[in-house]
Amino acid sequence: MKTIFTLLLLFTTQFATSQVQLFNYSSKTGIWGYVKSDGTEITPCIYKGVSYFSTDGYATAFDPTTKEAVLLNAKGEKVNLNIKGILDLEYIGETEKNTDKKLLIAKVGKKLGVINLNGKSIHPFEYDKITASGNQFMIGHKGANLSILSPDGSVIPLTGMLDVRDLKEDLAPYRASNKLFGFIDATGKIVIEANYVSVGYFSNGLAWVKNDANMVGFVDKTGKLVIESVYSMVKEFDVEAQRALAKKGEEMLYLTPTGQEIKVPDASKLGNFTNGFAYAFKGELVGFVDPSGKWVVEPQYETVHDFSFGLARVKRDGLWGYVNTKGEIVIEPQFDDAEDMKNGFAAVMKDGQWGIIDATGAFTMEPKYLKLK
Numbered sequence: 001m002k003t004i005f006t007l008l009l010l011f012t013t014q015f016a017t018s019q020v021q022l023f024n025y026s027s028k029t030g031i032w033g034y035v036k037s038d039g040t041e042i043t044p045c046i047y048k049g050v051s052y053f054s055t056d057g058y059a060t061a062f063d064p065t066t067k068e069a070v071l072l073n074a075k076g077e078k079v080n081l082n083i084k085g086i087l088d089l090e091y092i093g094e095t096e097k098n099t100d101k102k103l104l105i106a107k108v109g110k111k112l113g114v115i116n117l118n119g120k121s122i123h124p125f126e127y128d129k130i131t132a133s134g135n136q137f138m139i140g141h142k143g144a145n146l147s148i149l150s151p152d153g154s155v156i157p158l159t160g161m162l163d164v165r166d167l168k169e170d171l172a173p174y175r176a177s178n179k180l181f182g183f184i185d186a187t188g189k190i191v192i193e194a195n196y197v198s199v200g201y202f203s204n205g206l207a208w209v210k211n212d213a214n215m216v217g218f219v220d221k222t223g224k225l226v227i228e229s230v231y232s233m234v235k236e237f238d239v240e241a242q243r244a245l246a247k248k249g250e251e252m253l254y255l256t257p258t259g260q261e262i263k264v265p266d267a268s269k270l271g272n273f274t275n276g277f278a279y280a281f282k283g284e285l286v287g288f289v290d291p292s293g294k295w296v297v298e299p300q301y302e303t304v305h306d307f308s309f310g311l312a313r314v315k316r317d318g319l320w321g322y323v324n325t326k327g328e329i330v331i332e333p334q335f336d337d338a339e340d341m342k343n344g345f346a347a348v349m350k351d352g353q354w355g356i357i358d359a360t361g362a363f364t365m366e367p368k369y370l371k372l373k
Contacts, residue, residue, distance in 0.1 A: 112125060
């Protein structure tokens with residue numbers, strides 16, 4: 001089960017219906033519950049190691065009273081998985097509509113297995129480690145042996161591989177016994193041989209690869225090098241902006257999928273594109289640029305975070321507010337702390353306590369919690 005702190009970085013999808021967003025709240029350090037955006041508590045503050053709610057309305061948590069991991073639905077009710085002694089849970093089934101195909105990675109004792117929402121065993125509790133992508137691409141580890149665990153219960157052994165990462169755009173990076181990296185497909189077939197010191201994920205049909213000279217370029221899904229390895233650092237392409245951050249010599253710039261270089265001459269530091277925009281600095285102040293390298297939010301803030309649901313949180317004079325993609329201040333900086341906007345709501349802190357605002361800045365729940373995410 002991923003903790004709230006890990007999920008803040010790696011799992012940001014949340015459940016929302018008819019203008020309702022679910023948040024994690026805490027009234028006591030290390031103990032959490034769930035509350036709606038209107039302030040209605042759907043669970044008491046009794047859980048540890050909570051996840052965010054998935055887009056289809058499920059969350060995992062650890063109940064310290066029973067010492068078991070639990071699955072919660074959007075009403076805050078425990079889902080009966082018909083299995084005793086579950087110590088850890090990770091929900092990976094939100095891409096499926098059929099309940100029988102919604103899957104969880106579960107831990108019983110020291111071993112992990114895969115079950116569905118009815119508690120049916122899909123893969124037995126015999127694995128030391130199971131990793132999963134959001135599309136239910138699962139890798140099971142038994143000692144040094146790796147296998148692809150299919151959602152239907154079948155197993156595909158992988159030979160000569162030390163590790164396999166997440167599946168993105170139908171290909172997953174793998175590390176071979178020679179400690180170099182390549183790519184496999186969802187069936188375990190090697191699509192791009194392990195010839196690289198390091199690789200990234202596929203995005204916009206391209207993935208970065210680092211050669212033995214520690215220089216980086218991009219390959220397509222056939223393994224063809226389509227952007228030459230002349231960069232010392234690159235990031236994955238942002239799907240919306242179709243831009244990737246890169247470093248050439250001492251200069252930071254952006255790349256298009258055809259290899260065109262886009263520079264922001266007056267920027268002192270560039271950030272990665274996310275959701276169509278990238279943060280960039282002029283001196284000590286930061287704003288945002290669009291895919292053409294044009295400033296859309298002039299550098300005037302101390303700190304910014306990526307755009308989320310059309311708004312980005314920005315910090316000025318020590319206080320947080322929100323701007324839109326035109327650079328207009330939608331919610332004046334006035335909060336001691338703030339989280340990203342999600343489905344029209346955001347958690348904010350004022351006078352040491354956390355509450356919830358809507359996209360206009362109006363409180364839908366007055367500040368009253370120790371922490372809210």
